[in-house]
Each structure stands twice: as structure tokens, then as C-alpha cells.
Amino acid sequence: MMNFFRILKPFWQTLNSKRRVVALFTLMLVGIFPVASSYAQESVPTPVDIESSFDLERVKRATVFIMQARATTNAPIITCISSGTLVSRDGLILTNAHSTVPGENCPGDTLIIALNLRDNEPPVPLYRAEVVQANPGLDLALLRITRQNDGRLVDTASLSLPFVELADSDAVRLDSTVTLIGYPGLGNDPISVVRGTINGFIAEPSGGTKSWFKTSTPVPGAFSGGGAYNQDGQLIGIPTTAPIAANSPEANCLILQDTNGDGQSNSADACVAVGGLINSLRPTNFVRPLLRAASLGIQVSIPTMTAAAGQMQTSASGTPRFRRMFFAPAVNEAGMPTTTIRSLPAGSTGLYLFFDYENMTPETVYELRVTIDGVLNPIYGLSPVRWSGGRSGSWYVGTTEQPLPNGVYDFTLFINGVASESQRLLVGQSVSAPTFTDIIFGLEDLQGNVLGNGFVLPVGTTASARFIFRNMENDTPWAAIWYREGNEIIGSRTPDGTVWQDGEQGIKTIRIQSPTGLLPGNYRLDLYIDGRLAATSNFTLAGAQQGSFARIFDNTHFATADTPDEAVNAPPVTSFPTATEAIYALFDWEQIGTGTLWTMQWYIDEDLFYEQTIPWFAPQSGEDFVVQVMGRDTLPDGTYRMELRLNNLLFASQSARIGIGLLPIDRFAVTEGIQMRGTILDAVTNQGIPGATVFIITEDFSAADFTRDWQQDQIFDLSVTDSSGFFQIDRLLQPGIQYSIVIVAQGYLPITADAVEFVPDDNPVDIPIYLTRG
Amino acid sequence: MAVIEVGREEARELSLRQRWSHYLVIGYVLVMFLIALNMRDSTLYATVPYQDVRAGVRVLYPQNWLLDTSGDYIFRVRDMTSPDFKTTILIQIQPISPVTTARNLLDNLSLSRSQSLSGYRQFPRQEVTLGEDIAATSMAYTFTFSEVDPFLQSVPIPVQGLDIVVIQREQAVIITFQASAERYDELFPYFETFLADLEF
Numbered sequence: 001m002m003n004f005f006r007i008l009k010p011f012w013q014t015l016n017s018k019r020r021v022v023a024l025f026t027l028m029l030v031g032i033f034p035v036a037s038s039y040a041q042e043s044v045p046t047p048v049d050i051e052s053s054f055d056l057e058r059v060k061r062a063t064v065f066i067m068q069a070r071a072t073t074n075a076p077i078i079t080c081i082s083s084g085t086l087v088s089r090d091g092l093i094l095t096n097a098h099s100t101v102p103g104e105n106c107p108g109d110t111l112i113i114a115l116n117l118r119d120n121e122p123p124v125p126l127y128r129a130e131v132v133q134a135n136p137g138l139d140l141a142l143l144r145i146t147r148q149n150d151g152r153l154v155d156t157a158s159l160s161l162p163f164v165e166l167a168d169s170d171a172v173r174l175d176s177t178v179t180l181i182g183y184p185g186l187g188n189d190p191i192s193v194v195r196g197t198i199n200g201f202i203a204e205p206s207g208g209t210k211s212w213f214k215t216s217t218p219v220p221g222a223f224s225g226g227g228a229y230n231q232d233g234q235l236i237g238i239p240t241t242a243p244i245a246a247n248s249p250e251a252n253c254l255i256l257q258d259t260n261g262d263g264q265s266n267s268a269d270a271c272v273a274v275g276g277l278i279n280s281l282r283p284t285n286f287v288r289p290l291l292r293a294a295s296l297g298i299q300v301s302i303p304t305m306t307a308a309a310g311q312m313q314t315s316a317s318g319t320p321r322f323r324r325m326f327f328a329p330a331v332n333e334a335g336m337p338t339t340t341i342r343s344l345p346a347g348s349t350g351l352y353l354f355f356d357y358e359n360m361t362p363e364t365v366y367e368l369r370v371t372i373d374g375v376l377n378p379i380y381g382l383s384p385v386r387w388s389g390g391r392s393g394s395w396y397v398g399t400t401e402q403p404l405p406n407g408v409y410d411f412t413l414f415i416n417g418v419a420s421e422s423q424r425l426l427v428g429q430s431v432s433a434p435t436f437t438d439i440i441f442g443l444e445d446l447q448g449n450v451l452g453n454g455f456v457l458p459v460g461t462t463a464s465a466r467f468i469f470r471n472m473e474n475d476t477p478w479a480a481i482w483y484r485e486g487n488e489i490i491g492s493r494t495p496d497g498t499v500w501q502d503g504e505q506g507i508k509t510i511r512i513q514s515p516t517g518l519l520p521g522n523y524r525l526d527l528y529i530d531g532r533l534a535a536t537s538n539f540t541l542a543g544a545q546q547g548s549f550a551r552i553f554d555n556t557h558f559a560t561a562d563t564p565d566e567a568v569n570a571p572p573v574t575s576f577p578t579a580t581e582a583i584y585a586l587f588d589w590e591q592i593g594t595g596t597l598w599t600m601q602w603y604i605d606e607d608l609f610y611e612q613t614i615p616w617f618a619p620q621s622g623e624d625f626v627v628q629v630m631g632r633d634t635l636p637d638g639t640y641r642m643e644l645r646l647n648n649l650l651f652a653s654q655s656a657r658i659g660i661g662l663l664p665i666d667r668f669a670v671t672e673g674i675q676m677r678g679t680i681l682d683a684v685t686n687q688g689i690p691g692a693t694v695f696i697i698t699e700d701f702s703a704a705d706f707t708r709d710w711q712q713d714q715i716f717d718l719s720v721t722d723s724s725g726f727f728q729i730d731r732l733l734q735p736g737i738q739y740s741i742v743i744v745a746q747g748y749l750p751i752t753a754d755a756v757e758f759v760p761d762d763n764p765v766d767i768p769i770y771l772t773r774g
Numbered sequence: 775m776a777v778i779e780v781g782r783e784e785a786r787e788l789s790l791r792q793r794w795s796h797y798l799v800i801g802y803v804l805v806m807f808l809i810a811l812n813m814r815d816s817t818l819y820a821t822v823p824y825q826d827v828r829a830g831v832r833v834l835y836p837q838n839w840l841l842d843t844s845g846d847y848i849f850r851v852r853d854m855t856s857p858d859f860k861t862t863i864l865i866q867i868q869p870i871s872p873v874t875t876a877r878n879l880l881d882n883l884s885l886s887r888s889q890s891l892s893g894y895r896q897f898p899r900q901e902v903t904l905g906e907d908i909a910a911t912s913m914a915y916t917f918t919f920s921e922v923d924p925f926l927q928s929v930p931i932p933v934q935g936l937d938i939v940v941i942q943r944e945q946a947v948i949i950t951f952q953a954s955a956e957r958y959d960e961l962f963p964y965f966e967t968f969l970a971d972l973e974f
Contacts, residue, residue: 061925115924126924153890158922690928691857712842720860722926730923746855 054179054233055763058675060116060191061162062086063226065123065183066095066143068108077259078272079108083182083226084143085235086163087287089730090156091127091145092294094235094287095225097134098242098386100141103363105243105273111143116191123187125149133290136362137388138206139240140287142294160717160730164227165672166291167234169283172198172213174401178281180219180239182226186256186272194219200379202280203352203398205335206388213237213281214379221275228281237281242365242386243273280383292609296663297632300602300610303564304626305617318359320387322413325355325423326533331396332438334455334647336537339437345430346406351380352398353411354536355421356486360387367414368397372407380409384417390597390615392486394524394538434471436527436535441465443548450509451548455538455647458545459520459591464511467527467535469502476500476530482512483524485595500529520620521593540597540647544590553644553652555623556587568624578659579634585627585642587652592616599645600627604638605663638663673732675764679725680743683770688725692745692771693718696729703740703752721745735760749774819967824849829867831947834971836964839863853964856954859919859931861961863968864950876911876939879946883937884915891917892930902938904969910940916955934958936965940974947974 064084069076084095093113099106111130114123128151129143145154145161180194196217204211213236215228221241228237243253253271260269293299328337330350337354344351353368360366364387370380380399389395406428413420442452442464450466457463465480478500482492492512502508512518520541527535543550559570560583567584576583592598595615602610618625627642629635637659644652680692696716697706706714716739717731733739735758743751748771758765788796821834824841829848835841839851839861846866853861868879880899888894897914904910914936921928932955940947949972951965 117925148892150892152892155890155922160923693854693860695854707838710838710840712840712844718854719923720854720921720926722921722928724927726926728923728925744855746857 054229054231055675056179056193056233057119057764058162059164059181059227059229059233060119060193062164063116063181063183063191064093065114065116065187066093066100066129066225067112067114067125067187068100068102068106069110069112070108071110074261075257076110076112077108077270078186078256079270080106081186081222081272081274082224083222083239084113085181085225085227085238086161087142087166087235087291088163088295089161090159091129091154091161092132092163092291093129093143093145094227094238094291095141095143096139096238096240096242097131097136097141098139098363099225100143101131101134101136103136105363112149113143113145114187120190122190123183127154133294135286135290135388136386137390138282138286139242139386139388140238140282140290142287142290144294162730164229164233164235166284166287167230167232167236169213169236169285170210172210172230172236172283174198174200177231178213178215178236179229180215180217180223180226181229182219182223182239184220184222186222186254186274192219192223200402201400202382203331203396203400204388205395207283207286209398209400210283210285212382212385213283215239215279215281218277218279218378221278223278224275235284237283238287239278240280240282240385241275241278241383243275243384275384278383279378280385289608289611292604292607296604296609296636298602298604298609298635299630300600300612301628301630302626303628320357320359320361320364320415322355322357322415322421325353325411325413325421326536327423327425328352328354328396331398334537334649335396336439336455337396337535339435339535340533341425342532343426343429343431344404346428348404348427349402350398350400351404351425351427352396353423354394354396355413356392356394357387357389358392360389360391362386362388365416367417369412369414371410371412372405374408374410380404384414390613393522393597432471434473434476434529434534435469436529437468437470439465439467439525439527439535439537441525441537441539443545444509444511445548448509453549453649456540456542456550456552456649456651458543458550459518459541460545461515461517462511462513463518463523463539463541464509465525465537466507466509468505468507470505472500472502472504472529474499474501474503478530478534479528480510481526481528483526484519485521485593486524519593520591520596522596538647542590542592542596542646543651550651552590552592552646554588554590556585556642556644556652556654558640558654558656559584559586564626564628567626567628574656575661576635576656576658578637580631580658581634582628582630583635583640583656583658585629585654586624587644587654588623589618589625590621592618592620594620596646599648601643601645602629603641603643604636606639606641636663637661673734674758674760674762675729676733676758676767677719677726677728677764678767678769680721680727680745681725681768681770682748683772688721688723689745689748689771690721690723690725692721692725692727692743692748694721694727694729695742695744696731696733697740697742699737699739701740702754703742704754706740706742707750707752733758733765743769743771745771747773819964821967821971830974831865831867832973833865833968835863835968853961856957858956859933859952859954861953861957861964862951863965864948864952866948866950868946868948870941870944870946872944874941874946876941876946879939879941879948880911880913880937883913883948887915887917892920893918893932904938904940904972908940908942910938912939913937932956938969 066082066084068080080099082099084093087094112125113127114125117124127145128147129145132144134141176198184192196215199216200214201210202212203209223239224241227235230236253273255271258265326340330338365384367384368382404427409425412422440454442450444464450464479494482489524538543552557572559567561567561570599613639661641655680689695718698716701714717729719727721727738755741753820837825832835851840854842850849865894917899913902910902912918930919933920930934955935952938949953961
């Protein structure tokens with residue numbers, strides 16, 4: 001009530017006493033007192049107690065239910081389901097890739113979007129959507145609403161849907177409160193809100209120490225793709241689990257329809273796979289590049305990449321498998337284990353499980369189960385999720401920031417629901433064993449110093465490795481074995497019976513040499529002490545030698561042309577005009593082995609919008625590798641930068657400017673503010689007035705200015721009442737700004753008000769307004 | 775039975791002055807009525823000028839209608855007081871090739887509208903003349919308007935529309951009028967007035 005009077009205060013102060021009497025009478029007439037009483041009555045029923053800054057209702061409205069369906073001659077057949085979250089007012093939806101991108105397990109061709117129109121009711125199918133950006137490995141997808149459910153095209157510019165804002169997920173700390181929102185069932189249940197805490201982080205090579213958040217409260221599998229929010233109502237993560245393929249005995253698959261048309265709904269029909277309980281969240285910082293690319297409508301492609309090369313990254317012919325599991329207490333900047341361990345002292349907070357993998361695809365579902373002294377512990381494990389590491393290589397799953405209780409840890413990896421490999425570790429036992437740690441690679445100078453960037457060496461005849469040793473005893477058997485592309489390099493192994501002669505602790509350098517030259521590619525060094533793997537690390541040999549460093553990419557430049565072929569001969573350009581449809585980035589390359597993983601990143605105004613790590617598929621050396629960047633219609637103004645990396649190390653960077661070199665500001669991308677809504681009523685009959693228009697005028701104009709000119713560009717937002725007189729201003733009002741309000745309806749006296757200010761304590765503002773016939 | 779007449783007054787004829795006074799009063803009332811009608815029409819059909827020099831269009835549009843020039847059209851006005859569908863007048867200009875006909879343009883309009891409008895149905899096209907000598911083609915159509923905001927519960931509204939296409943100087947001017955089908959005839963004079971004042 002007090003807040004309401006605070007809104008009116010500036011207006012009240014401008015009136016003399018006589019006018020105040022008239023104004024008071026008018027206020028009574030238009031029903032301000034019923035407004036005030038509605039403030040007193042306002043209460044939002046929620047299953048959990050949420051802080052006032054958390055606009056739960058808006059977040060619930062922004063949470064959608066997604067059905068992937070396959071069109072048939074009769075009714076569409078539901079193939080997969082998931083939850084999702086609107087992340088833009090014009091209909092961009094964030095969800096999982098596994099349930100939306102067509103694939104073997106989700107073969108549908110249509111995405112149906114159901115909205116939470118009314119609380120405590122199941123969602124209502126309203127729209128159809130298309131996938132605009134997806135990363136199957138990270139299991140993230142962005143959909144765009146394109147059609148009404150009846151197939152009519154949607155004018156996305158006219159959409160004004162509630163949406164949520166992404167938080168900086170790196171700021172999430174252990175024990176932070178988290179609110180999970182999603183749909184628990186197959187579309188028959190209303191939206192559900194569950195509260196818990198963040199009780200762990202899982203590290204992976206794809207995303208560093210916070211690749212996954214673990215939550216204390218598991219939620220149903222249908223929550224997958226929904227949202228997890230911090231106390232400010234910002235999205236911090238996406239509950240994610242990938243259901244195991246429907247044909248697997250481990251699968252949780254529900255039969256919804258008579259899909260074979262035999263008149264019965266039974267086990268002969270196709271089912272909808274739903275994952276088990278979820279306690280893993282994919283942090284939202286993984287979403288930002290996808291969201292930026294989707295909202296700006298930018299696509300990056302490599303025109304020379306053949307279909308076969310593209311398929312090489314996403315398919316595998318053999319059976320997926322894991323092998324060579326070992327533990328490390330930490331990883332270095334290149335994602336390599338610092339050393340290997342079989343036990344950890346009490347109070348340790350970091351542990352990494354390393355393993356090699358083969359024949360994996362983005363559709364492969366993997367899971368890590370951890371038991372401590374035989375009891376399943378969900379904090380250190382990972383619920384079934386999609387594979388994000390490519391076809392083959394080395395991987396790790398790590399846990400950081402949380403103390404590990406003492407005990408016997410058993411780690412078991414699962415592939416598609418089937419146990420694959422296990423490894424045991426002891427925590428709470430400090431053993432002073434001989435160790436090799438911190439392997440780095442480089443080229444040796446005349447003084448025997450190893451120079452270079454550590455993990456990418458130029459192609460030549462030699463490569464050196466330097467490592468630290470501790471607690472060694474002379475005459476201890478040890479060995480070093482070098483590998484290229486997973487195969488032992490013949491003659492690289494230290495001779496059998498080699499014993500240690502370098503003392504108790506220090507730094508040692510070893511090398512591999514080939515008079516004919518080492519071939520470019522992926523290498524690995526394994527160091528053993530007394531037959532036990534003591535340290536291991538990978539490095540890449542690529543590029544020509546430039547001092548101690550590798551020159552891999554050269555002559556990086558931009559060009560404009562109608563086709564990729566024309567771009568090769570086009571002159572270099574650093575500045576493009578506004579409304580350029582496509583730009584091309586070109587570069588030369590030297591000595592890159594087939595299959596070497598390289599990363600291409602694209603930034604606009606310093607914000608990453610594209611990142612892809614793929615195996616090298618072009619010849620070993622060449623000129624004019626072409627990358628195409630296209631806009632949905634045209635590319636937005638901005639400063640574009642391309643970066644080329646190997647093993648997380650930057651080897652080339654080039655920028656170009658389009659138009660003024662800055663992205664246009666999106667005035668509507670605001671999720672913080674006050675939602676205004678209400679009902680326009682007839683002052684006599686108390687009935688809602690349909691078709692009345694509520695204008696919110698920007699702070700630069702008064703109601704008199706607006707009603708003199710009636711210009712659209714003076715409007716902050718407007719709403720037209722529905723059949724019950726209800727209206728809702730979709731654009732959020734900002735506290736501290738004075739708006740003018742104009743309400744018009746045919747047959748009624750208009751209402752205008754200036755200098756109306758809203759306070760965040762009352763959010764949403766829900767007011768009945770009474771109009772008098774005139 | 776006897777009839778007794780009491781105080782019967784003789785009828786008196788009106789004087790010339792009285793007669794003219796009556797005529798003047800009646801005339802005055804008629805004049806005031808006409809003035810009131812005129813004032814009502816002036817208020818109802820009051821117009822505001824708008825000019826787009828770049829597009830070469832000058833119009834007089836109904837006063838108190840919401841003016842919008844920010845979309846992919848050069849001019850749009852809407853009567854925001856309409857109780858159902860907001861009556862709309864819209865002008866679009868499209869560059870065309872020398873071989874493009876009004877029929878091609880109307881076909882394109884129909885195709886795009888049938889993709890986005892519910893229950894879209896077009897009526898036969900007619901050749902019309904704008905002003906004294908501007909040849910144009912008109913196409914009437916209907917569709918059902920539904921509120922865009924899914925959280926509002928509005929009953930779909932049948933809408934009637936009329937496109938008038940004029941081709942000149944390698945560009946097509948498309949003038950569109952849309953109003954609730956229920957009140958289309960009542961509101962059409964606004965469009966007629968608009969067309970009468972349109973210059974391009």
C-alpha cells in the first residue's frame with residue numbers, strides 16, 4: 001500500500017488543495033482503492049519459498065515443454081520430450097540437443113513447443129520450432145519458434161514472450177542455493193519447482209573445472225533441458241541427462257501412443273525414452289556462444305570440408321570403449337595430468353580420472369559411477385550424458401573444490417548403460433613413493449634447456465621432454481615409451497633393464513630423434529617407474545620451425561566475394577560496409593597431420609560466438625584454407641576476430657570490422673525490471689473491457705505529448721486487453737524512471753497519468769483500472 | 775340537455791413578425807443542427823498530414839490514430855480505440871521489374887498471407903481508378919486475427935481487408951485497409967477519405 005502511494009507522490013505534489021480534492025474523487029471513481037486492496041490480497045502460491053528478487057512467475061512462464069514428433073499420415077508420433085527455457089523475447093529456446101536434434105534415438109522431424117499458460121495446469125502446445133544452433137557433444141541446442149501450432153508462420157519480431165537471463169556460471173560457488181524448474185512428466189503434469197544446493201563441480205577437458213555442476217536434489221529425467229536458477233532468478237545451468245537408447249535393456253522408455261497402428265498401445269509400439277534422475281547441470285557459460293550466434297543469426301562454415309570429413313567427426317565404425325584408466329591429483333594448462341597416483345592423502349580436494357577412448361560419437365551416452373567404501377556417492381559421479389570429446393583420444397573427469405572423504409573409491413565408467421572399465425583409488429593414505437611429474441615438451445638449446453610453448457612443437461628431427469622427479473632411488477627400473485597416434489614408435493622405448501641413475505630428486509630431460517624427421521601428428525610420452533605408469537602427457541608436432549616455436553598458420557586475412565572460390569583471389573580487406581552478407585577468412589598452413597585436433601574460435605566485439613574443435617582433414621600443408629561467415633540476412637555491424645588454436649595454444653588471430661565495428665544495442669534484452677499487468681474494468685458494471693489499449697510512454701514524453709502526436713516511437717510498450725479485460729506489459733519497467741500512461745477504449749473516457757514511477761518491491765504490479773463511459 | 779359555452783376565445787392569426795420569428799427559430803435550429811453535424815464529422819474524420827519525401831508520399835490520415843513508420847512499410851496508422859481488431863491503413867512500396875504486374879504482386883501478397891494468417895481467403899480482384907486517372911488493382915480478402923500474446927485469452931476476430939496496388943515508375947505502391955469484418959462497412963469511409971487525399 002505504501003509503495004502505491006509512493007508511485008503517486010510526484011503527481012500529488014504538483015496539485016493545489018482544491019485540485020487534490022478533485023483528484024481524490026477521481027481516483028475513487030476510477031477504482032484506485034480497489035487497486036490498493038489488490039495489493040493487500042496479492043500472493044503467488046509457490047511450492048517453495050523464493051526470495052522477492054526472484055520473479056518466479058516470469059521464470060515459470062519462460063519454461064516450455066518440448067515434444068519432438070514424427071509426422072505420419074495420421075496423428076504425429078511423439079519421439080522425444082524435454083523441458084526448455086525461453087532466452088529471448090522473440091522465441092529462442094534453450095534446451096538439450098539429444099531430445100531435439102534429429103538422430104538415431106530421436107528421429108522426429110517436428111518440434112512442438114508447449115507453454116505454461118496457467119499455473120497448476122499442464123503446458124499447452126502453441127508453437128513449432130526449428131533448431132538454429134546445436135552442440136551435440138555439450139548436449140545443448142537453441143531452437144527458434146517459427147510457426148504457430150497450426151503451421152502458420154510466426155512473425156518473430158512481433159513476439160514478446162517472457163524470457164530469462166543467463167548468469168555468469170563461473171561465479172557459482174559450492175553450497176549456493178539453486179532452484180530447478182522443469183516439467184516432471186510426459187506433458188500431463190504442471191510445471192514443477194524444486195530447490196536444492198550446488199554440492200559439487202565436475203571437470204572435463206571440454207569446459208575446465210566447472211564443466212558440470214552437481215545438485216543436492218535430483219530431479220526427474222523430463223526436467224532435462226529445463227533451467228536451474230540462482231537466487232536472482234538468473235539461469236546458471238541446464239539439468240541434463242541423456243536417456244539411454246530405447247533398444248537398450250537399461251533404457252527407461254515409456255509407451256505413449258499406438259505407433260504401429262494395430263489398435264493397441266503395447267510393447268510393440270515405439271516408446272519415448274526418458275532419462276533417470278538428474279543431478280548434473282551444464283553451466284550456462286557453455287550456452288553463450290551458441291546464444292550469441294543464434295540471436296545474431298551468424299553461421300560459420302568451412303566450404304572445403306567434404307561431407308566425408310564432416311562425418312568423420314560424428315561417426316565411428318567400431319564399438320565404443322574406454323581403456324587405460326588412471327588417476328591424477330591435478331591437470332596442467334594443456335589439460336594433461338601432472339602425475340599419476342594410486343592414493344591420495346587425507347584432506348585432498350582434487351582428483352582426476354583419466355582414460356583413453358575409442359569409437360565414441362556425440363550420440364554415445366556415458367556415465368561415471370563412484371562408490372566410497374561400497375556405497376554409491378552421487379557427488380563425484382556423473383549421470384548419463386552425451387559424449388563431447390570426439391571419436392578417440394584422452395579424456396578426464398575430475399572433481400575440485402570439495403574435500404574427498406577418506407575411503408576406498410571405486411570408479412566405474414559406463415557406455416550406453418553398460419559397465420565398461422573400473423579403477424580403484426585409496427583416499428586417506430599418504431605414501432612417499434617415487435614420482436615423475438610435470439612433463440613439458442620442447443626443443444633443446446645448446447645448454448640443454450627445453451624451449452618452446454610446452455605442448456606444440458615444430459616438425460623436425462627431434463623432440464625433447466623435461467620432467468621433475470622426486471623420491472627416486474638409483475638402480476630403480478624405469479622406462480620411457482613414445483607413441484604417435486596411439487601407436488608405439490618403434491625404437492623409442494628405453495632399453496629393457498634401464499635403471500635410474502640421476503639421484504633422488506631433480507629435473508631430467510629425455511628426447512626422441514629421427515634422422516629422417518618426425519612426422520607431424522599427435523604424440524604421447526609414458527613414463528614408468530618399476531613397471532607402474534608414473535607420468536604421461538600428450539603433445540602435438542605441427543608447423544615449421546621458427547626459433548623454438550612452431551609456425552603453423554600464416555597469411556591470415558579476410559576477403560569479400562560472392563563464392564568461396566572467388567574469395568581465394570580477392571584482395572585482403574580489413575573493413576567491410578554495413579549490411580555485408582558474407583565474409584571469408586583465409587589462411588595458409590604448414591605441416592599439420594591428418595587427425596590433429598585444432599580449434600577455431602570466432603569473436604564479435606570480444607564475445608565468443610563460435611568454437612569448434614575438429615580433426616584436421618586437409619592436406620599436410622597448403623594455401624588459402626577458406627572459412628565462410630554468413631548472416632541470416634546480413635552480418636551485423638561489429639568487430640569480428642578469428643583465432644586458430646592447437647592444444648589450447650593460440651597460433652593465429654586476425655580481426656576485421658563491419659560497419660561501425662560495434663554491435664547494435666538490443667533495447668529489449670532486459671530481464672530485470674517490473675512487470676506491469678492488470679485488468680481494465682467498466683466502473684459501473686465491473687465487467688472487463690476487451691480491446692482497451694494501455695500505452696506506456698517513454699520517460700522523454702508526457703501523456704500530453706503522446707496524445708497530441710500519437711507516434712509509435714514515443715511508446716515504451718503497449719498492450720491490448722483480452723476478452724476479460726486483462727492486459728500485460730511485456731517489456732519490463734525500470735525502477736527510478738518516470739513513465740506516462742495512457743489508456744483508451746472506445747466508448748470510455750481515456751485515462752492519462754504522468755510521472756508514474758514503479759518500485760521493485762512490488763513485482764509484478766497487478767492493478768485493476770476502472771474506466772467511465774463517456 | 776343544454777350545452778353552455780363558457781368564455782370561447784376567437785382564434786387570432788399570427789402577425790407577420792411572429793411568423794418570421796418562428797421561421798427564424800426553425801432555421802436557426804436547422805443551421806445549428808447542420809453545424810453540429812459538421813462539427814461531429816470534423817471531429818470524427820479530422821485528419822493529420824504526413825509526408826515521406828524519400829518515398830514521395832503525402833497523406834492525410836485520421837486524427838488520433840497511432841502513426842508508425844518503423845516497420846518494413848513506409849506508413850502505418852491504427853485506430854487503437856477500436857474495441858476488437860485495430861483498424862489499420864498501411865502503405866508499402868516495393869521496387870519491381872519492368873515485367874512485374876499488379877497480379878504478380880497480389881499473388882505474392884496472397885502467398886505470404888496464407889502462410890501467416892489464419893483462415894486467409896481472397897476475393898476476386900478488380901480494376902479500379904484512383905482519383906481521376908490512376909489505374910489500380912484491388913483485392914479484397916478476409917482472415918481471422920488472433921492475439922499474438924499467448925498469455926492473453928482473446929477470441930479470434932474475423933477481419934476484412936482491401937489491397938490497392940498501383941504500379942508506376944518501376945515501383946509498386948500497395949495501399950492496404952484492414953478492419954473488423956463486423957464493422958468494415960462502417961469504417962470504410964475512413965479509407966475512402968484517405969484515398970481521396972493520397973498523393974504519390
